[in-house]
Amino acid sequence: xxxxxxxxxxxxxxxxxxxxxxxxxxxxxxxxxxxxxxxxxxxxxxxxxxxxxxxxxxxxxxxxxxxxxxxxxxxxxxxxxxxxxxxxxxxxxxxxxxxxxxxxxxxxxxxxxxxxxxxxxxxxxxxxxxxxxxxxxxxxxxxxxxxxxxxxxxxxxxxxxxxxxxxxxxxxxxx
Amino acid sequence: xxxxxxxxxxxxxxxxxxxxxxxxxxxxxxxxxxxxxxxxxxxxxxxxxxxxxxxxxxxxxxxxxxxxxxxxxxxxxxxxxxxxxxxxxxxxxxxxxxxxxxxxxxxxxxxxxx
Numbered sequence: 001x002x003x004x005x006x007x008x009x010x011x012x013x014x015x016x017x018x019x020x021x022x023x024x025x026x027x028x029x030x031x032x033x034x035x036x037x038x039x040x041x042x043x044x045x046x047x048x049x050x051x052x053x054x055x056x057x058x059x060x061x062x063x064x065x066x067x068x069x070x071x072x073x074x075x076x077x078x079x080x081x082x083x084x085x086x087x088x089x090x091x092x093x094x095x096x097x098x099x100x101x102x103x104x105x106x107x108x109x110x111x112x113x114x115x116x117x118x119x120x121x122x123x124x125x126x127x128x129x130x131x132x133x134x135x136x137x138x139x140x141x142x143x144x145x146x147x148x149x150x151x152x153x154x155x156x157x158x159x160x161x162x163x164x165x166x167x168x169x170x171x172x173x174x175x
Numbered sequence: 176x177x178x179x180x181x182x183x184x185x186x187x188x189x190x191x192x193x194x195x196x197x198x199x200x201x202x203x204x205x206x207x208x209x210x211x212x213x214x215x216x217x218x219x220x221x222x223x224x225x226x227x228x229x230x231x232x233x234x235x236x237x238x239x240x241x242x243x244x245x246x247x248x249x250x251x252x253x254x255x256x257x258x259x260x261x262x263x264x265x266x267x268x269x270x271x272x273x274x275x276x277x278x279x280x281x282x283x284x285x286x287x288x289x
Binding site for chain 1: 186200226239
């Protein structure tokens with residue numbers, strides 16, 4: 001951790017830092033409120049583009065939740081995957097979760113296999129699964145009444161590639 | 176009823192002020208998204224249609240407007256394949272109609288969240 005990052009962490013008084021990168025304000029704000037309810041000790045910041053997120057990496061986020069298509073506000077905005085590539089090149093320790101409604105399997109196959117991210121499909125169970133995923137990584141103190149369930153099946157094979165259970169989190173109904 | 180607020184209510188732990196804020200955001204955001212899709216249709220710009228249909232799928236999921244999911248999915252697919260503009264026009268009319276109903280419902284519902 002460099003000096004600037006340490007400064008930001010100390011300013012946050014030990015609070016866990018969550019970044020949400022999504023150009024959909026409605027979705028991002030709803031997710032922010034949800035996560036702040038589930039993880040009362042977290043400080044959540046929203047970014048409409050990956051470029052905006054990159055400028056704040058110095059804060060040392062614990063978790064980055066990244067959408068893939070981010071170009072409805074800024075036509076030239078980079079995709080989530082290309083931003084993840086940049087983040088990884090900076091050796092950031094953040095746990096990155098690609099949260100997308102993408103149908104293009106190659107996007108999350110690359111995120112999983114090349115960058116070690118987790119992937120969650122944006123569906124009506126995404127928030128709950130996201131909270132469970134963050135909790136399972138031990139990155140946040142969880143509200144005690146929220147229990148991890150095992151209701152979500154895990155895909156092990158996508159497009160001929162095999163991945164470990166820990167990275168892929170999808171709805172069994174969508175398989 | 177085209178909206179099902181049970182998901183939002185559960186996610187917000189039933190906190191009325193938060194649900195009201197999300198409703199406000201929905202009412203603020205949806206007209207702009209519809210307008211963007213209209214512009215895409217008017218310009219026959221399949222890329223805009225694809226991008227905003229994709230974005231709106233997330234928006235409507237928050238409010239539990241399940242009837243719009245297949246409409247938006249088809250619009251996104253047609254935008255992606257840059258085909259069947261006539262079909263997109265028909266789907267866009269459905270989109271406007273259901274969004275109109277949804278916004279009216281949410282405006283009525285908001286009163287009970289104040």
